Amino acid sequence: MTHDELREIAEKERDEQSRVPRKLNVCVAAGCLSLRSDQVLDALQTGLRERGLEGGCRARGVGCMGLCAAGPLVRSEPQHTYYRELSPGAPEVLSAILDNLDGRPVPEFALSPDLPFFAAQQKIVLENCGEIDPERIEDYIAADGYEALLSCIAGRSPDDVVQEIIRSGLRGRGGGGYPTGLKWSMVAKAPGDRKYVICNADEGDPGAFMDRSVLESDPHRVLEGMIIAAYAVGATKGYIYCRAEYPLAVKRLKVAIRQAEKLGLLGKRIGDSQFGFEIEIRLGAGAFVCGEETALIASVEGRRGEPRQRPPFPAYSGLHHAATLLNNVETFANVPPILRKGGSWFSSIGTEKSKGTKVFALVGDVMNTGLIEVPMGITLRDLVYKLGGGIAAGRQFKAVQTGGPSGGCIPAQFLDMNVDYESLMTVGSIMGSGGLIVMDDSKCMVDVAKFFMDFTRDESCGKCIPCRVGTTQLHRLLERISEGNGKLEDLDTLDRLGTMVRRTALCGLGQTAPNPVRSTLKYFREEYVQHIAGKTCAQGRCPCAAKPAACTEKQGEPTDAGAKSIPG
Amino acid sequence: MPERNQYQVKTLTIDGREVCAAEDQTILEVARENGIDIPTLCHFDGLSEISACRLCLVEVKGNNKLLPACTTQAQEGMEVTAFSPELMEYRRLIVELLFTERNHVCAACVSSGHCELQALAQRLGVSHVTLPYLHVKCSVDGSHRRFVADHNRCILCARCLRVCGEVEGAHTWGITGRGINARMITDLGDRWGDSDSCTNCGKCVTVCPVGALVEKGKAVSEMTKSNFLPYLLQMRREARQ
Numbered sequence: 001m002t003h004d005e006l007r008e009i010a011e012k013e014r015d016e017q018s019r020v021p022r023k024l025n026v027c028v029a030a031g032c033l034s035l036r037s038d039q040v041l042d043a044l045q046t047g048l049r050e051r052g053l054e055g056g057c058r059a060r061g062v063g064c065m066g067l068c069a070a071g072p073l074v075r076s077e078p079q080h081t082y083y084r085e086l087s088p089g090a091p092e093v094l095s096a097i098l099d100n101l102d103g104r105p106v107p108e109f110a111l112s113p114d115l116p117f118f119a120a121q122q123k124i125v126l127e128n129c130g131e132i133d134p135e136r137i138e139d140y141i142a143a144d145g146y147e148a149l150l151s152c153i154a155g156r157s158p159d160d161v162v163q164e165i166i167r168s169g170l171r172g173r174g175g176g177g178y179p180t181g182l183k184w185s186m187v188a189k190a191p192g193d194r195k196y197v198i199c200n201a202d203e204g205d206p207g208a209f210m211d212r213s214v215l216e217s218d219p220h221r222v223l224e225g226m227i228i229a230a231y232a233v234g235a236t237k238g239y240i241y242c243r244a245e246y247p248l249a250v251k252r253l254k255v256a257i258r259q260a261e262k263l264g265l266l267g268k269r270i271g272d273s274q275f276g277f278e279i280e281i282r283l284g285a286g287a288f289v290c291g292e293e294t295a296l297i298a299s300v301e302g303r304r305g306e307p308r309q310r311p312p313f314p315a316y317s318g319l320h321h322a323a324t325l326l327n328n329v330e331t332f333a334n335v336p337p338i339l340r341k342g343g344s345w346f347s348s349i350g351t352e353k354s355k356g357t358k359v360f361a362l363v364g365d366v367m368n369t370g371l372i373e374v375p376m377g378i379t380l381r382d383l384v385y386k387l388g389g390g391i392a393a394g395r396q397f398k399a400v401q402t403g404g405p406s407g408g409c410i411p412a413q414f415l416d417m418n419v420d421y422e423s424l425m426t427v428g429s430i431m432g433s434g435g436l437i438v439m440d441d442s443k444c445m446v447d448v449a450k451f452f453m454d455f456t457r458d459e460s461c462g463k464c465i466p467c468r469v470g471t472t473q474l475h476r477l478l479e480r481i482s483e484g485n486g487k488l489e490d491l492d493t494l495d496r497l498g499t500m501v502r503r504t505a506l507c508g509l510g511q512t513a514p515n516p517v518r519s520t521l522k523y524f525r526e527e528y529v530q531h532i533a534g535k536t537c538a539q540g541r542c543p544c545a546a547k548p549a550a551c552t553e554k555q556g557e558p559t560d561a562g563a564k565s566i567p568g
Numbered sequence: 569m570p571e572r573n574q575y576q577v578k579t580l581t582i583d584g585r586e587v588c589a590a591e592d593q594t595i596l597e598v599a600r601e602n603g604i605d606i607p608t609l610c611h612f613d614g615l616s617e618i619s620a621c622r623l624c625l626v627e628v629k630g631n632n633k634l635l636p637a638c639t640t641q642a643q644e645g646m647e648v649t650a651f652s653p654e655l656m657e658y659r660r661l662i663v664e665l666l667f668t669e670r671n672h673v674c675a676a677c678v679s680s681g682h683c684e685l686q687a688l689a690q691r692l693g694v695s696h697v698t699l700p701y702l703h704v705k706c707s708v709d710g711s712h713r714r715f716v717a718d719h720n721r722c723i724l725c726a727r728c729l730r731v732c733g734e735v736e737g738a739h740t741w742g743i744t745g746r747g748i749n750a751r752m753i754t755d756l757g758d759r760w761g762d763s764d765s766c767t768n769c770g771k772c773v774t775v776c777p778v779g780a781l782v783e784k785g786k787a788v789s790e791m792t793k794s795n796f797l798p799y800l801l802q803m804r805r806e807a808r809q
Contacts, residue, residue, distance in 0.1 A: 287746065304743060309619040309639045462724060462743075462750030464620045469665035472748045473699050480700075493699070500661045503634055503654075504622045 001264035002272050003150045006141060009263075013142035020058045022101050023077040024048075025130060028061035029216040030209075030248050031370075037061075037072035039088035044074070047098045057101055063217020065130035067117055068370035075130065076101065082111035082118075116386045117368045122349070124357050125333045126373045129217035134252050137259035140220040146265050148339035149224050152231055153271040161232040162188055165335070167343030169355035174200055174291075174328030175403065175432045176508075177354075177421040183325065186315040187233040190323035195235040197226050197277075198300065198319065198326045201242035201249070202284045202291040205404025206455060208435030210359040211329035213371050215242070215249035218333070219256035223279065225332030227266060228339060230277040233325050238277060241296050243284040253281055288405075288459035292507045293318075293326045295461065306463045307507035328433065330359055350376035354420035358431070362388050364438035365395065374419075381415040384438055395440035399523070403432025405452045405459075406512030408519030409445060428519040430512070444539040445524040446531050450478040452516035456509060467510030470501040474517060481528060484535035484544025491528055494521060580646035589642035596624055596637035599650060606650050607659060607688055610725040611638045612775055615734055618726060623659050623688075626650045634658075656692065663694045669748070670704050671720040672778075679779030681789040685723060686778075704748055711761030714784055715773050722752055722780035728772035740766040752780075 026032075026041040044059040065073045070084035076097065083097060086109065096106045113119070123129075132139035140146070152161050166181030187195060199222060203211040215222060226238050242250055257279055260266040268276040282300050289295045290305040297319050299305040318324025334356060338346045347355045354376040360383065363369050367389030374383065380400060384390065391397050399409040402419075408429035410417075417423050421431050439448065457471040477494055480486050498514030498521075505511045521528065531537060537545035576591035582599050589598040594617075599606050609621040619636035626637045629647035637650065649655070666672070666685060674680045689695075706719035729741040729752065740763055744753045754760045773781040774793055782791050 289746075309617075309636055458747060460747035462745070462747045463618070464622050465662050465665055465723075466622055468724070468747055468750065469669045469702070472702060473665065473668065476700055476702070497661065497699075500658050504625055504658050504662065506619065506622065 001150075003154055006146055006150055009138060010141045010144070010147075013138040017142065020056065021078065022057035024057060024059040024097070025062040025065075025075045025077065026059060027063065027065050027071060027073045027130065028134075029064035029129075029213055030246075031064065031068040032071035032073055033248070035072045036088050037086075040072050040074065040086050040094065043088055043091060043094050044098065047094060051098060053098070053101070060133055061135075062132060063129040063134050064126075064213040064371055066121070066126070066371045067111070067368055069368055070111065070370075073130075076105070079105065080113040081105040082113065083109045084111050085109065117370075117372070117389065120382065120387050121373050122357050122375050123373050124337050124346075124349075125214060125221075125330055125359050126217075126371070127337070128221065129213065129371075132218065134217050134219055135255050137220060137256065137263065140218070144340060145220055145336070146224055146260075148336040149228050149231075149265065150271045152228055152339060153273045153275055158188060158232045158234060161228060161339065164339055164343045165232070168334075168338045168346035169343070169350075170331065170334055170338060170346065171354065171421065172328060173330035173334070173358070173433065175406065175430065177431060180327065180331055183315055183327070184229065184232055186313075187235075187323050187325040190316055192322055193234075194237075194320075194322045195233055196319045196322055196324040197230045197233065197235045197238040198296070198324060199226055199238070199240040199332055200291060200293070200296060200326060200328045201240055201246070202288075202296060203246075203329070203433060204243065204288040204291055204459075205406075205433055205435045206452075207363045207437045208361045208404055208433055210361050210371065210434045212246050212249050214329050214333050214359070215246065216252055219249075219252045220260065221333045221336055222253075222329055223256055223260055223266065225327075225335035226279060227270065227277055228335050229325055229327065229332065231270075231275055233323075235325065236277055238279040239282050239300055239319075240279060241282045241284060241290070241300060244286065250281060250283065257281070287461070288455075289461045289507070289509050292509055295507070296326070297324065306461045307509070309506060330434070351418060351420045353422055354431075358419070358434055360434045360436045362436050362438070364401075364436075365391055365440040365443075366438045367392065376420045377418045379416050379418055380410065383419065383436065384415070388438060391438070391440045395442060397438070398441045398443055399439050399445065399448075401429075401437040401439065401448065401452075401516070402435065403430035403512075403515070404435045405455045406430055406508065406515055407432050407435075408515045409439070409448060409523065410519070411523040413523075428515065428522060430515070442539055442541075444482075444537050444541040445520040445527045446478065446482050446537070447539070447541040449517045449520045450475065450482055453478055453513070456513035460509065460513075464504075464506035464510060466501045467505040467507075467513065470497055470505070471510070471513050473497060474501070474514065478517070481531050482537070482542035482544060484531065484542075486528075486532040488529070488532055490532065491521065491525070578642055578644040578646075580642055580644065580648060582648045583650050593642050594638055595626060595635075595640050595642050595646075595648055595650075598642050599637060599648075604650055606637050607691070608638060609684060609688065609723060609777055610727065612727050612731070615727060615730040615775070618730070621662070621723075621725060623662055625655060625658065627652060627655065660692050660694050663689050663692055664697050664699060666723050667694070667697050668699045668701050670702075670706060670722065676788065677721065677779040678782050678786050678788055678791045679721075679793075682792050683779060684777035702748070706751065709754075709760045710784075711759040712763075712766070712768075712784075713761065714768060715760070715770065716782050716784055717752070717754075717760055718780055718782070719751055720780075721778050723778055724750055724752065725777060726752075727775040727777065728752065728781060731771045731775045736767060736769050736771050738765050738767050738769070741772060 074083040162184045170180040171177040292307045295305045295307040314324040359373045453475040457475045460467045462468045578589045587602045607623045617638045619639045624637040625634040627649040709717040732741045733739045754763045
C-alpha cells in the first residue's frame with residue numbers, strides 16, 4: 001500500500017460517510033455491551049429499516065464514549081446528543097429516538113454534549129473512541145489513520161521519528177513515567193540486528209480499564225503506534241501481551257491485525273518499503289505481576305512470569321536477550337497523533353514536566369463514573385467535582401486512590417493539587433496507569449488498605465522474600481487491626497516492615513505494595529488508632545464493628561504474645 | 569592466554585576499603601575475595617544469580633536504590649557500603665520473615681548445626697521473632713528412594729531448581745503457585761519418587777542451604793553439606809585468566 005492508495009481509501013470512506021447525514025453511534029465496548037447494547041443496536045437498525053430511513057441514517061457500533069455510569073450510550077449525530085441508559089427492553093424509547101432524529105431530543109434520556117463531563121475533556125488518545133467502528137479499518141483510515149505511519153516510512157528517517165517523540169515530551173503511561181523518547185533512542189542505539197517491540201496490555205489494577213477501552217474502541221491506533229515504534233527502533237517483530245480477561249479486546253485486536261495485514265500496513269514491505277514488521281498476540285494467564293516488564297518478557301518467552309533484577313534493562317537485553325522496546329497501550333496510542341501534528345503541538349499541552357493528556361478510569365463514589373481524558377495538570381477537584389459530578393447526595397468526599405495497588409490515598413486537603421507525575425509522588429501516591437478511585441466518608445481507610453494489601457499479597461509471585469512474606473505479614477497485621485485485636489505497636493511494625501519491603505523488594509510490585517498502607521497511615525492515622533484503642537470501626541466496615549467491644553478483648557491471637565525465641 | 573582482562577582491572581571501595589575487580593566480577597565476588605562476607609541465601613557459587621533473597625543488597629553512592637551485590641557488576645570508582653545500620657536492620661527483618669513463614673524449628677531439624685539460615689540468624693543476632701508465625705501448610709515428600717523433601721523447611725531459594733537445570737541438566741525441580749503459596753515441585757507436581765526426569769544425583773540435596781532436602785537415614789545435626797561444584801569454579805577462574 002502506497003501513501004496515495006491510503007488517501008484514496010480515506011477519501012472514498014469519507015465520501016460514503018458524508019452521504020448519510022445522520023448517524024446513531026451505539027457504544028459496543030465491554031461496559032455498555034454487558035448491558036446488551038448489541039441488542040439496542042439491532043433494535044435501532046431494525047427500526048430504521050421499518051421506517052425506510054436506511055438511506056438517511058445509519059446505526060452502527062462504535063467504541064467507548066466514556067460515561068459508563070449511564071450506559072448503554074447512544075449518540076445521535078449531527079446534533080451530538082447523547083442518549084443514556086437505553087435498554088432493548090424499552091422499545092418505545094428507541095422508537096421515540098428514531099422518530100425524532102431531526103427534531104428535539106427525547107428529553108428524559110438525552111444528555112447534552114455540553115455537560116462538563118464531556119466538555120471539559122481533551123481527547124488525543126480517545127479521539128476516535130465513540131467515533132469510529134473499531135472493527136472497520138476504513139473508519140480508522142478515514143480518521144487520518146495510518147497517515148502518520150506511511151508519511152514516516154516515506155519521508156522520515158528512523159532517527160527523525162525518535163527525535164519527534166523526544167520533542168513531544170511523552171512519558172510512559174503505564175505508571176513509571178519514564179521518558180518515552182529516551183527509551184526509544186536507547187533501543188534504537190542498542191547493538192544487534194534483532195529487536196522487538198512489545199505492547200503491555202496486561203492492565204490489572206483494580207478499577208482501571210483505560211487500556212481495555214482503547215483496545216476495544218480503537219485497536220488500529222495501538223497497532224499504528226507499534227509499527228511506527230518498530231520503524232524508529234529497527235524492530236521486525238512485535239508482541240501485544242494482553243490479559244485473557246479481555247476477550248473482546250483480543251478479538252478486536254485480531255480483527256485489526258488481519259485487516260492491517262491485508263492492506264499491506266503490517267507484515268512484509270510495509271508501505272511498499274523494505275521495512276517489515278509483524279505482530280503477534282500473547283495472552284496473559286491472570287498474573288498481575290506479568291505487567292512488570294521483565295516478568296512480562298519471561299512470560300512471552302514461555303517461562304514462569306517472574307520478574308528479574310534490572311539492569312540489564314529490556315532496552316539493552318529483553319526478549320530472547322535482544323534489545324526490546326516495551327511500552328504501554330496508552331503510550332503507543334499517543335504516538336500517531338504526535339507524528340501527525342508534531343512533537344511541539346503535544347508538548348504545548350500539559351505541565352512543564354508532564355506533557356499531553358492522561359486517560360483516567362474515574363470510578364468509585366462519584367456520580368459520573370467512566371473513562372475520561374484530560375490534560376496533565378488538571379486539579380483533583382476538577383476531576384472529582386467537575387467531570388465526576390461530585391459525590392452522591394448526603395456524603396462527603398474522603399479520599400481518592402490513584403495508581404491502583406501501587407498508589408496511595410490522597411485526602412481532601414490535597415484536592416487542589418495538580419495531577420501530574422511529580423505532584424502525585426510528593427503526596428505519597430503515583431500516577432500509575434490511571435485508575436482513580438474516589439471514596440466517600442462511608443469508606444474505612446483501614447479496610448481500604450487491607451483490600452489493597454490483600455491484592456498485592458495474592459498477586460506476589462513469591463520469588464523474593466520481602467514481597468512474599470512481607471506483604472503477607474502486612475496483610476495479617478491489618479487484618480488483626482480491623483478485627484479489633486491490634487495493638488498500638490502494630491502501627492510502628494507496619495511502618496518498619498513497610499519501609500523494608502519498599503526498599504528491598506525485587507520488582508515494582510513489592511516496592512510499591514506498602515504505599516496504600518503508608519499513605520493511609522500518614523493521612524488517616526486516627527482511624528487506625530480508633531480501631532486499636534476503641535476497637536471499633538466508625539464506618540462499620542471492619543469485623544470489629546460487628547462485635548461488642550467486650551468480646552473482642554479476649555480474642556487476641558495467641559501468636560502476638562510478644563517475643564518468642566527460636567528453638568535450637 | 570586471552571588478553572581481554574589484562575588492562576580491565578577496576579578499583580572501587582567497599583566499606584571504605586580499596587579493592588580491585590576484574591572486568592566481569594560482581595560486587596559480591598570482589599567482596600568475598602577480600603574477606604568481606606556479605607550475607608546471602610539464594611546465591612551459590614557456580615549457579616546463575618536470581619537475586620531473590622535480597623540479603624546481599626548494598627548501598628552504592630550516587631544511587632538511591634539498594635542494589636543486590638550478586639548481580640551488580642563492579643565498576644570503576646564505585647563506593648559501596650555493604651554494612652550499614654539500615655542494611656543490617658533489613659537483613660535481620662528478612663531472616664525474621666523467613667522464620668515466621670514456614671516451620672524452622674531447629675531442634676527437630678536434621679540440618680541443625682549445618683544450616684545456612686540458622687547460621688545467618690545467629691550471625692545477625694536474630695534471636696527471636698516479633699511478627700506472628702504464619703505456619704504455611706506444606707507437605708513432606710518421602711517417596712524418593714534416597715532423599716526427603718520437607719517443604720516446611722524450604723525457603724524457596726531455588727538453588728535446587730538451578731543446579732538441577734544448569735548443572736545436572738535434568739530440570740526436575742520447578743515452582744508452582746505464587747506468593748505465599750509458592751512451592752517447589754518435582755516434574756509436574758508428581759511425587760519425587762515417581763519422577764521420570766530425576767537422575768538421583770543428589771546435587772539438589774547438596775546445595776540446599778536448609779533442611780528442606782536431606783538424605784534419608786540421617787539423625788538430627790548429621791546432615792553435613794560439602795561445597796561441591798569446585799570444577800565449575802575452576803573453569804570460571806580459568807576462563808578469566
